[in-house]
Amino acid sequence: YQGIETGVGNTQYSGKVDLTSVQSGSSYTLTDGTRGGHKTYNLEHGSDGTGKLFSQDSDTWGDGKASNAATAAADAAYGAQETWDFYKKTFNRSGIKNDGVGAYSRVHYGNAYVNAFWDDNCFCMTYGDGAKDAAPLTSLDVAGHEMSHGVTSNTAGLEYSGESGGLNEATSDIFGTGVEFYAGNSTDVGDYLIGEKLDINGDGTPLRYMDKPSKDGGSADYWSADVGNKDVHYSSGVANHFFYLLAEGSGAKKINDVSYDSPTQDGSKVTGIGRDEALQIWYKALTTYFTSKTDYKAAREGTLKAAADLYGADSTEAKTVAAAWTAVNVS
Numbered sequence: 198y199q200g201i202e203t204g205v206g207n208t209q210y211s212g213k214v215d216l217t218s219v220q221s222g223s224s225y226t227l228t229d230g231t232r233g234g235h236k237t238y239n240l241e242h243g244s245d246g247t248g249k250l251f252s253q254d255s256d257t258w259g260d261g262k263a264s265n266a267a268t269a270a271a272d273a274a275y276g277a278q279e280t281w282d283f284y285k286k287t288f289n290r291s292g293i294k295n296d297g298v299g300a301y302s303r304v305h306y307g308n309a310y311v312n313a314f315w316d317d318n319c320f321c322m323t324y325g326d327g328a329k330d331a332a333p334l335t336s337l338d339v340a341g342h343e344m345s346h347g348v349t350s351n352t353a354g355l356e357y358s359g360e361s362g363g364l365n366e367a368t369s370d371i372f373g374t375g376v377e378f379y380a381g382n383s384t385d386v387g388d389y390l391i392g393e394k395l396d397i398n399g400d401g402t403p404l405r406y407m408d409k410p411s412k413d414g415g416s417a418d419y420w421s422a423d424v425g426n427k428d429v430h431y432s433s434g435v436a437n438h439f440f441y442l443l444a445e446g447s448g449a450k451k452i453n454d455v456s457y458d459s460p461t462q463d464g465s466k467v468t469g470i471g472r473d474e475a476l477q478i479w480y481k482a483l484t485t486y487f488t489s490k491t492d493y494k495a496a497r498e499g500t501l502k503a504a505a506d507l508y509g510a511d512s513t514e515a516k517t518v519a520a521a522w523t524a525v526n527v528s
């Protein structure tokens with residue numbers, strides 16, 4: 198017998214999930230035959246090559262604990278699956294290059310490596326095992342963030358420095374968050390925090406906050422002339438804040454039990470248009486109007502054009518795009 202099977206993943210961060218594998222005789226490989234053939238490999242603490250394709254004689258992957266090598270694989274495969282489905286269902290995009298071809302993922306990179314990264318050259322995702330090899334960087338928002346770097350490379354190509362670098366990073370936070378809300382997993386509901394499951398700071402705080410980016414101690418809430426000199430993970434704050442205001446509006450709000458309080462530069466009040474439309478506007482701007490050199494001023498213009506294309510130049514959506522940029526000091 199040979200065919201595509203629906204198996205089970207016991208993940209570390211998203212509970213028990215369905216995963217697709219390929220069965221051949223009595224053996225299964227962690228290959229997603231329904232989503233461009235995405236495969237998940239074990240680097241076994243190495244740092245180059247492809248590693249070993251996860252393969253076993255049952256289609257239950259991992260046991261929810263980092264000590265089982267297949268657990269990180271289950272999270273990574275789930276992240277790739279949900280990211281694929283998010284782009285397909287939300288934007289009708291078939292994979293990172295929109296050509297129906299799946300990427301591949303590698304887990305257990307290096308030793309206690311506290312990062313994850315997308316690589317355009319191998320067209321692959323890589324995850325470290327995190328602190329003490331026990332907190333792999335495979336949470337859903339991080340998976341969606343990293344693979345969205347591939348989408349940005351294959352569309353606008355935003356240069357990874359200066360203001361365009363901040364926009365590149367924000368695009369990954371925006372769509373990584375989109376993936377998390379899309380999956381709507383019972384143990385992994387959506388939020389506007391990045392990396393909240395990983396505890397990289399060691400004190401329970403997330404890596405980034407989209408409602409008020411400065412809560413991380415480094416990110417910019419508002420545009421300033423020198424914002425492009427900051428690290429791209431900090432200059433991204435302006436666009437993350439813009440997106441939060443556009444989708445959810447200013448002031449205090451609770452979503453899925455998490456409290457947010459989003460300020461504006463001039464004390465103005467912004468009423469959000471909702472996540473779905475905000476995502477459509479960002480994606481259209483990224484894929485139609487943004488280029489490698491887009492800065493914050495050009496991002497305002499690009500998203501205004503995108504909103505006009507989608508909803509009309511005089512629409513509430515277009516007016517809210519303008520108001521949300523003004524609220525983060527981009528005018």
Ligand code: ASN
Binds near residue numbers: 312313315343
């Ligand atoms: N995790 C980092 C990021 O996506 C790694 C990198 O490629 N800069 O921002």
Ligand code: ZN
Binds near residue numbers: 342366369
């Ligand atoms: Zn990134």
Ligand code: CA
Binds near residue numbers: 374390392393
């Ligand atoms: Ca999150």
